[in-house]
Amino acid sequence: MAKYLIHACPNRMWYVNEHLIPSMLAQGILGQDIDVECDDNHIGNLESYMKSFQLMDSDGGTWHITDDIIICRKFKEITELHDDGIVCGFSVFPTNKVGLVNYSDMWWSFPCIRIPNSLANECGNWFYSYATKQDEYKKRIESRIDDDWFFKEFLRLNHPDINVLNLQPSIVDHVDYLIGGSLVRGCVVQIRAKYFDDQDLVKALEKKLNN
Numbered sequence: 001m002a003k004y005l006i007h008a009c010p011n012r013m014w015y016v017n018e019h020l021i022p023s024m025l026a027q028g029i030l031g032q033d034i035d036v037e038c039d040d041n042h043i044g045n046l047e048s049y050m051k052s053f054q055l056m057d058s059d060g061g062t063w064h065i066t067d068d069i070i071i072c073r074k075f076k077e078i079t080e081l082h083d084d085g086i087v088c089g090f091s092v093f094p095t096n097k098v099g100l101v102n103y104s105d106m107w108w109s110f111p112c113i114r115i116p117n118s119l120a121n122e123c124g125n126w127f128y129s130y131a132t133k134q135d136e137y138k139k140r141i142e143s144r145i146d147d148d149w150f151f152k153e154f155l156r157l158n159h160p161d162i163n164v165l166n167l168q169p170s171i172v173d174h175v176d177y178l179i180g181g182s183l184v185r186g187c188v189v190q191i192r193a194k195y196f197d198d199q200d201l202v203k204a205l206e207k208k209l210n211n
Contacts (some may be wrong), residue, residue: 001030001033001080001110002033002076002079002151003060003061003062003084003168004024004029004033004034004062004065005034005037005052005063006034006037006067007037007045007052008017008037008038008039008065008159009039009042009047010038010039010040010042013036015067015179016067020065020067020069020070020071022070023070024075024076026210027073027075028076029076037052041143045144045145046081046141046144046145046146046147048149049064050123050124050127050128050147050191053121054124054125055118055121056115056117056118056121057117057121058116058128059118061094061114061116061117062114062115062117062205063083063089063112063113064115065078065111065172066112067112068174068176068177069112069172069173069174069175070173070175070202071171071172072164072169072171072172072196073127074171078167078171079114079171082167083116084163085104085114085116085163086116086162086163086164087165087167087192088107088109088113088164088166089111089112089113089167089170090107090109090171090172091107091109091166091170091172091195092108092111092191092192093191096166098166098167099129101163102161102162102164103152103156103162104156106155106166109148110148110184112172112192113173113194114127115164119159122151122158123135123150123151126153126157127150131153148174168195169193170194170195170196172193172196173193173196173198173202174191175202176191178205178206195198
């Protein structure tokens with residue numbers, strides 16, 4: 001069975017508990033296979049991810065999803081079918097390469113990405129033992145974002161030959177604009193998935209939230 005970790009912040013736990021997790025359970029995903037990592041101490045997206053990566057010490061892998069997405073109708077089926085290696089389930093740009101690609105062509109897919117636990121653990125340890133000590137990374141670390149950038153940088157330096165599966169269509173869509181907008185930029189922006197087939201689910205969610 002696939003395992004899932006929702007990366008959340010306190011301001012979005014209402015959405016996680018009232019909408020995101022219920023939508024996963026409705027597809028047959030077991031509650032015991034869903035974990036939530038909430039940044040209660042407000043350390044920021046980057047360190048919240050890296051600290052959770054360090055805790056990935058079991059076999060297998062984990063689907064990491066954010067607290068501001070909606071899943072497609074076949075989310076459970078697709079994530080279980082592709083529960084191996086690094087898998088990107090979200091794309092913003094329609095011209096990106098699809099299928100099995102070198103890490104350098106992987107999507108910026110942290111709203112929905114599967115990562116082997118051993119690789120996530122290695123990345124978290126690399127971040128604290130190496131990246132935090134490099135002057136060239138100082139500004140990025142101080143920004144408290146760029147978690148996806150650091151993961152890709154980790155692969156560039158340590159696993160340059162690794163392959164990644166870019167899934168199309170996207171299996172989640174980004175709906176932060178419905179629940180307060182970007183918490184990083186402090187404004188309402190729309191960064192939507194390309195080729196997300198179940199737009200009716202987004203419209204239904206919007207109607208539900210408005211009510």
